[in-house]
Amino acid sequence: MxxxxxxxxxxxxxxxxxxxxxxxxxxxxxxxxxxxxxxxxxxxxxxxxxxxxxxxxxxxxxxxxxxxxxxxxxxxxxxxxxxxxxxxxxxxGFVSGHNHLWQSAFRGIALDKVLQPWLDALHRTYGQFFANDDFYWFTLHGALDQLLHGITTTYSHSQRLDANEEQYLGSMKAEMEVGQHFIFSYNNDTKLKPAAMDLAFDAFMKKANANIALPGSMMLGAAINAVGNFSPDDTLAREMALAKKYKVGVQIHYLEQFSTGEADRAQWQSMKAKGALTPTTTFAHFIQTTDAILKDTAAAGAGMIWNPLSNGRLASGLSDIPKYRAMGVKVGMGVDGAASGDISDPFENMRMGMYALRMQHHDPAIMSAEQILRLHTLDTAKVLGIGNKVGxxxxxxxxxxxxxxxxxxxxxxxxxxxxxxxxxxxxxxxxxxxxxxxxxxxxGKVLGKDTKAVQGEVVKRVASIVAAQKKAAKK
Ligand SMILES: [Zn+2]
Structure with a gap:
């Protein structure tokens, strides 16, 4: 235009x-x-x-x-x-700083589980059976539902599971069609050899930049969903180097599950050494922290995304947000994927977060209505580096x-x-x-989109995945 x-x-x-x-x-x-x-x-x-x-x-x-x-x-x-x-x-419009939009198709799953067994029940059970355009349809479903709930900008922390590049990038294709602003956070295929991973990222950035440059584009930016902190090798360092080279932000899942807090905290020094702390780094969840970790984070100008609905559902815990902010850590909010947030609703997310803090502190002044609304709008936009555009x-x-x-x-x-x-x-x-x-x-209607047809398609596709998994399990 x-x-x-x-x-x-x-x-x-x-x-x-x-x-x-x-x-x-x-x-x-x-x-x-x-x-x-x-x-x-x-x-x-x-x-x-x-x-x-x-x-x-x-x-x-x-x-x-x-x-x-x-x-x-x-x-x-x-x-x-x-x-x-x-x-x-x-x-x-609300801004949601951490989201796995494809999970929209898998709500209510493993509701009695904490993070790792929940991942077993979802990613590690069904991930290998995704086919054809599943990522496209599931992401379309998730993004349309977020838009209906008032989220006009989403940070798509995409995941590739076992899909090939084309199937996986169906996620970005879907989001271009929704009418919701987004940042696409790319999940490198860390199984590739280093040179091949770099080449694949370069190819992605060419596609991403072409999307961003379209007149009136809904795509506000690209980023990296860094996963190298889960492996002892140099993957994280290579992901951080790519972020630096292409000048994009990084988001990292970190310190989520309660029972693995100690082991997760033990990664901190190595993560720092691999360059994970930058002003455009955000940590998703970031619950099982220590004062030393918060101090390092604030000093680097890094931030975190708080996901109260998901953190409550997975019994992960409650980040002490007022303390984080007092220590200088930048904070934004997200509704997370709908397989652990279950409802992509910022109103529910604000109340869950504000009330959980009030319960914990026995003090209504610990988080005001003004503060929580600012967190889910401008503060999240600022943490994501798009505070000059939205929020x-x-x-x-x-x-x-x-x-x-x-x-x-x-x-x-x-x-x-x-x-x-x-x-x-x-x-x-x-x-x-x-x-x-x-x-x-x-x-309650997305104009020009047949959401009922999207729901029908997604239900059909989930049934195929479940059937394929059952068939394989019998063998
Ligand atoms: Zn997540």
Missing amino acids: PHNNARYVPSWFRSRVPALLLGALLWQHGQAQVLVENATLITEQEGVEAPFTGYMLAGADGLITAIGPGAYAGQLPSGTQRVDASGKFVIP SLEQGKLADFLILDPGSPLTGGVFNPVAHLVASMNAMNIEAIYVAGKLQVQN
């Missing part, structure tokens, strides 16, 4: 061109401008802490053109769509936002919009979701 949108149409041109023709021009560029009016705006912009009643204008280029209190006083080009949000909340509603950022109706389902009088939102609302209150200024979800 070229950037010569309506805002740059000179006035002499605007006055001579019939509205219909201008509308057609805008349509050609993909979308018209949108003006949301009379909204209770919860912007998450730093320094603008109090919600206010006002407007937000999204340009045809997908960016926020103007936002402020009261009524919009500027001139609107014809073709601008006006949305009256009286009595409704407008908030930035808050401010001029020049992508127009990714939710319109929430506190009257449907019924939620009562509003004393404090942020407290109301965090404590008493859920994904059912989402009336509309815009991504880059384009309406993507309305009243």
